[in-house]
Amino acid sequence: MPDMIARYPKALVVLHWATAAAVLGAWATAEGGREVVQHPPLLHFTLGLAVLALVLPRLVLRLMGGTQPDHGSRPLAVAVGAGHALLYALLIALPLTGWHAASQMxxxxxxxxxxxxxxxxxxxxxxxxxxxxxxxxxxxxLLLAGLHAMMALWHQFVLRDGTLRRMSLR
Incomplete structure (x- = not known):
């Protein structure tokens, strides 16, 4: 039986999971305050800038037509679009504001x-x-990513629409 689930392109899936890992890693290695001047969190900087490096080709691939599920209703589609837009805005703003803050220090x-x-x-x-x-x-x-993950699980296990399979590498 052929696979009837419209999958995301593999490149988009790889970028998605690499971005998620870099965001979690950057959060886990974050340090604050003026002690950053004496002991710069180089791994945090690298992971944060990796997020920026990953999100740019990811946006290009999405704009070129990564598959999107039918959300059924216009209000739901608008909410999903707004949530994704906010996530992408933060994926760009966080590395840039971190770089700016480091420069200020x-x-x-x-x-x-x-x-x-x-x-x-x-x-x-x-x-x-x-x-x-x-x-x-x-x-x-992290809060938004958690909500994003919860919605993916809801789609997979309540709606049973194959969302997680669409985002798998298999």
Missing amino acids: GVGVQFLGIHLPALTAPVQGRPGIVAEFHESAGSLI
Whole structure:
């Protein structure tokens, strides 16, 4: 019997799971405060910038026509679209605000051995609202990712529409 489930392209699936792993890793290795100046969390920086590096081709693939399920109703489709848009916005904003906050603290940022330019001049005192946004958004993205996962499970086990299989590599 042929597979009747419309799958996401393999490249999109790989980017999805790699992004999820990088987000979780960045969150797990996060450090805050001025101690970052003395002990920069290089793994956190690398994972955060990996999120940015992964999300850009992911967006291109999605815009080129990654398969989308039929959500049945217009309000539900709008809610799903808004949720995905917010996740993508955070996947871009978090690495950029982290890089900005590090620059404000005078901490050099590198990605895979490449030294990146500072996004702003160092400041004395607290790094400011961008750093505060970065910290809060780090928690928000985990909440949204958790809701995203719960909805995938609801689709798979309540609606029985094969959602998890669509996102598998098999």
